[in-house]
Amino acid sequence: MIDRPAELSIILSQAVELDPGALHGVLGIFTDIDDTLTAEGRLDPPAAAALAELQAAGVPVIAVTGRPLGWCVPHLGIWPLAAMVAENGGVALIPDGDGARIEYAQSAAERAANALRLRATAERVLRELPGTALARDSDGRVTDIAVDHSEFTRLDEASIAAVVRLMQEEGLTATVSSIHVNGWIGGHSKLTAAQWMLRRLYGRELAPEIGRWAYVGDSTNDQQMFAACPLSVGVANLRRFAAQLRTWPRFITAGERGAGFAEVARAVLAGR
Structure with a gap:
């Protein structure tokens, strides 16, 4: 204080x-x-x-x-x-x-279209980047995806950077918080x-x-x-x-x- x-x-x-x-x-x-x-x-x-x-x-x-x-x-x-x-x-x-x-x-129509791309991106992350896992709070997400890097799963800096690159390749905005890599579509x-x-x-x-x-x-x-x-x-x-x-x-x-x-x-x- x-x-x-x-x-x-x-x-x-x-x-x-x-x-x-x-x-x-x-x-x-x-x-x-x-x-x-x-x-x-x-x-x-x-x-x-x-x-x-x-x-x-x-x-x-x-x-x-x-x-x-x-x-x-x-x-x-x-x-x-x-x-x-x-x-x-x-x-x-x-x-x-x-x-x-x-x-x-975003409108309901935008969210519905984006959800398909977000799901496909999440599946690609898990398939192509060994050791990755979606955030445990993913069931509550409606406009983005999140990959855990520090909350329950530990990823090193190179792995975090790889997740960011993959999300960006799929056209997502990607940011790194203290616990997750978040990706979403839109401005x-x-x-x-x-x-x-x-x-x-x-x-x-x-x-x-x-x-x-x-x-x-x-x-x-x-x-x-x-x-x-x-x-x-x-x-x-x-x-x-x-x-x-x-x-x-x-x-x-x-x-x-x-x-x-x-x-x-x-x-x-x-x-x-």
Whole structure:
């Protein structure tokens, strides 16, 4: 836990502390889930407490994750989030009374056509790349596929790169999270998800106020958001991907996973 925003992080390329005024007036937080809010697949207690504090202060938190729709549905009613966007921008869950409204980035016809290509690609991965396995949460996926590399199955860097190449050969967008290689068809992404949710929830465009939204992540698939958001933050376990990162966040926390997210939350609250 921190007492002031300047203690939030150390910039990797230069040991420069965050200006306490940099988080003044932050409107909300976009965040990854796995290994950012969670540890070992479960909501990390420091992150749980931080989410509750942010909600109480009226600071919306929107999660954008590679996890599937089926995985996210039971969590939205428990975690204090303004919305969850699953499958890297493919499908959104928006609180609606005691339940959630499910909305898609693509039409039903597009999803049906894409499902055939996604299934064929998944079969090719398993057939041509020995040792690969689909993510155990694959049954809950509706707009993408995921190959496990660190959650239950261990793949080395060369194998992960081979999965990415194969997905790209099949015309998929492929990204690597802290646990999975995700592949999907279409132009959606974590950035389009952030734009979609700001428009959907609040009727506003992200571009004019992107400097007032923080983004928190932990892996190479967060690089687009690190580049887009001036207040981008990596939790400390991001360093695991140092060799693969081409775009670093502006800041990195002292703590890992939920403890790092809690640092961001306290900095945002202090800045308000």
